[in-house]
Amino acid sequence: EPEVTQTPSHQVTQMGQEVILRCVPISNHLYFYWYRQILGQKVEFLVSFYNNEISEKSEIFDDQFSVERPDGSNFTLKIRSTKLEDSAMYFCASSENRLNTEAFFGQGTRLTVV
Amino acid sequence: AQSVTQLDSQVPVFEEAPVELRCNYSSSVSVYLFWYVQYPNQGLQLLLKYLSGSTLVKGINGFEAEFNKSQTSFHLRKPSVHISDTAEYFCAVRGFGNEKLTFGTGTRLTIIP
Numbered sequence: 001e002p003e004v005t006q007t008p009s010h011q012v013t014q015m016g017q018e019v020i021l022r023c024v025p026i027s028n029h030l031y032f033y034w035y036r037q038i039l040g041q042k043v044e045f046l047v048s049f050y051n052n053e054i055s056e057k058s059e060i061f062d063d064q065f066s067v068e069r070p071d072g073s074n075f076t077l078k079i080r081s082t083k084l085e086d087s088a089m090y091f092c093a094s095s096e097n098r099l100n101t102e103a104f105f106g107q108g109t110r111l112t113v114v
Numbered sequence: 115a116q117s118v119t120q121l122d123s124q125v126p127v128f129e130e131a132p133v134e135l136r137c138n139y140s141s142s143v144s145v146y147l148f149w150y151v152q153y154p155n156q157g158l159q160l161l162l163k164y165l166s167g168s169t170l171v172k173g174i175n176g177f178e179a180e181f182n183k184s185q186t187s188f189h190l191r192k193p194s195v196h197i198s199d200t201a202e203y204f205c206a207v208r209g210f211g212n213e214k215l216t217f218g219t220g221t222r223l224t225i226i227p
Contacts, residue, residue, distance in 0.1 A: 006157075031213065043158070043204060045214040056213050091158060101165075102148060103215060107157035 002026045004106035006092050012112045013082055021077045021109045023092030032075045033093040033103060034067065049075065082113045116141040116207045120218035127195050128226045135190040135221045137205030147188040148206040149179055164188065200225050
């Protein structure tokens with residue numbers, strides 16, 4: 001069964017460092033998403049991406065965040081200068097189309113900023 | 115905008131007993147509704163979804179949910195739970211024409227042997 005894969009599963013980084021979280025969405029999907037879940041809190045939407053551009057983003061997704069689809073398979077989330085409060089589980093998701101299908105989630109990357 | 119309320123943060127249930135996890139939503143537009151499950155140290159897995167049609171939807175692992183538009187609810191049920199159902203369950207909503215999912219705070223289901 002096709003699945004969304006994320007690497008690494010766990011990333012520890014020092015405050016102020018840049019991190020790149022990587023995702024391989026399901027191959028025939030066109031819409032890509034990043035969500036995050038701070039420990040003990042709800043899953044929150046960060047950004048959606050379609051046709052090589054951001055289609056929607058939340059207030060959380062400020063200038064320190066960026067997304068990219070550098071090739072035909074990978075979808076990345078970059079955090080330029082990490083803060084302690086960026087520590088969270090980051091989930092990548094993809095969906096076949098925008099409207100009437102579900103999003104499939106990866107296993108997540110646990111980011112710990114120290 | 116949409117919002118989701120899961121009133122029960124934790125639900126303990128004896129093995130083989132029935133369970134209902136409650137979800138209410140609010141939205142200014144029509145919605146699609148989802149239940150996701152997160153097993154310990156794992157990602158989010160879709161349990162079931164309501165997109166249109168019959169208001170009673172069946173999902174994996176014996177779970178079902180009923181969409182009630184008048185009560186703006188989408189409660190999740192299972193007639194007989196197993197130890198393996200121990201997990202966190204998230205209700206989520208997406209408005210027509212929107213891309214993002216809005217999640218509830220989750221309900222931790224604990225099965226008591």
